Amino acid sequence: MASSLSSPFLLGIPISHSNLPTRPSRLRPLSLAMAANSSESSSSSSTGTSSQESTKLITFLGKGGSGKTTAAIFAAQHYAMAGLNTCLVIHSQDTTADYLLNCKIGNSHVECGKNLSAVRLETTKMLLEPLACLKQADAQLNMTQGVLGGIVGEELGVLPGMDSAFLASSLERLVGFLRTTSPKNQKNKFDIVIYDGISSDETLRMIGGTSKARLYLKYLRNLAEKTDLGRLAAPSLLRLVDEAMSISGSRSYFNGKLSAEIWDALDQLLERGSSAFLNPQRFGCFLVMDPNNPTSVNSALRYWGCTVQSGGQVSGAFGITNNVKSLERVKKDFSPLPSAFISSLSMNSPIAWSRILLDTVNEDARNLLTSLASQRSNVVSPVKFDTKRKLVTLFMPGFDKSEIKLYQYRGGSELLVEAGDQRRAIPLPPEIQGKVGGAKFMDRSLLVTLL
Template sequence: MASSPLLLSSALSRNPNSGLSIRRRRHGALATTASSEEDHSTKLVTFLGKGGSGKTTSAIFAAQMLLEPLHLLKKADAELNITQGVLEGVVGEELGVLPGMDSVFTLLALERLVGFLGNLGRRNLRKDKYDIIIYDGINTEETLRMIGVTSRARLYLKYLRNMAERTDIGRLAGPSLLRLVDEAMSLSTRGSNLNGKMSSEIWDILERALERGSSAFGEPREFGCYLVVDPNNPASVSSALRYWGCAIQAGAQVSGAFGTASPHSDVESEEIVKNFSPLPFALCPHVPMGSLPDWNAIISSNPSEDARNLLSAPASSSSNVMEPVKFDPSKKSVSLLMPGFDKSEIKLYQYRGGSELLVEAGDQRRVIRLPPEIQGKVGGAKFADRKLVITMR
């Protein structure tokens, strides 16, 4: 049985009255209070990897490195209130969690700390500001579904709005649907700001909020996503490459990859670095099990230097990573970065008269909107160098 992940909250040295709280729940996050009173975006950091590859260890390493010195550790179940109060006023026995809804509620909980949805969730934000939140999900598949929630919700919203505005039944049911959305936002964000607005305004607000949420996962300044791999385990390497492709499908940009060092070697192999090129790669130091780790010694050791540099790298350094989508009007083609997949695993669909491509792979679907000069019918597709190159005609 998998152990429950951790929720951590830590104070910086400038605020000795704040503390580090830890509790066990179905998902975990680490939050650090902001070092400035100015309003600025909070960065969310998470790790993707096969179970047993060191994903949670890497998250703790990042927390120790980013949040030292740690002053206080205490029980604080109500500190961030991530799993309580989301549905206040609803009798718990009345409702169960629908299949696949776990990731939605996880995202809503993180929204209370990060503010993915902008003005829509502003009333729900705590007065505390955070620089970084490190999230260690229950498993990588669930984290990927959480990342892709806003992108998928945008598609549903788009079609619901079309139906509500262009059909008789939609115009009849639309106001009731929007009232339901308003009530849901009131429950999940403790006070929606949709009340009293016209239907068209509410649709626009929801659309902008979801667009803001989906774009945040593709912005390295707001979201740091790292792969974790056991270099000595081929299955772990294969899974990490696939998670790279799945993260791209979900709308995220991967910032780098970490390998977990073995007890007898802390030297990265050229082959493993090549496997994840052009992503920056670093080894996390080996953390012995069975005893309380000396994190001060681990963080300050030479083998930790590359990992520290990767975690501390500015977001601008991510510009060297290959673009997930690249259009070539001269060849009337589009290249999709799809690491971890082969051609047989990828399904292509075409809609809207050739203006959009729907790419399905790795339990994720992604809509590619084609520029006018490339639009047309698919003429062919080939897979090379981790890229699916689609030629239009």
């Protein structure tokens, strides 16, 4: 039943009114299917980095204890068995992954099987290299008169917020969302990078980081170009960062460019990153839940909506259970997302991954992962525009109508949607730009009428 709001403005006002036996596998050789798909796609040419040359990032969201790490390792083993060069990235001190892989995971890449490597990201280690590059750049430019060179990185601790910042840098080196060309050094080139994060909320911040940073960049540019302090300090800081990037082996985005061109290049860089999270050929995100636990199911639904709000897309949902019927009961809540179940693992004995992967009870889960890798994934459009009716439909699963707020700060040119501790700016087509005239919440979507 739909609830509606007919007030002429919704500016800052909440919307309110109302054990399964092992059987012989019937899976066809996935590596052959993927190889065929790769061969077909590689025959087409494109400018920049083609989708087939690009590394795909896959991550999992869900309530703590729902099985995110289990699902991540299941996916890593699946892609490795299919012949794809796969890297599992762990970003916590939890040793569950070590046990499930029977492999000691450290802060350097370690081989855990054919086509499969793993690494544990540690911020205390990640901050050392960029600091060293900055110190080397400062030594060449002499901007701080040696003050920067006196910093001992090994004695620095990790402050709140550093984990996310250095995570973004490390993942960018692996997946290259900001790059326009393929790296010359293919030594650490992976087909698939699977990220098992500290928490789902931290992962959501990572997904939305580049799109949200564009507005901050806009205000920083105004500060740099329109104030005496900015005009004095900005060129030197940009030069220091550019020199450090060159030392680290990264491509220079600033060399030989004017100040305005530098800011434009930075904005294009962030736009490229945010677009990657909406591209199923570059990014996949799966919900994970325990179908027998209502709080786990509700959390997965919530993270679905939060992912949309952050600027990403959800590719599917997994239920970790041995009770197939329990997943069938919740499938309708996640429709039209494709969903499958992964059989629960026994922790009392070493994990036989080849047996688990080839077990037909996990066939649907592997097919779901394969459909993403072969770029046939279908996702729900987060925004739809109806120019004739001057209607905007916002897909917002997992939210109640009372939890959504709408704002308009730039006339009628855009909508600002706030929900799930996320803000999302939606530019409106010229044909329907105007003030909000009303809204109603129906079928997990917010329908906004413009005047």
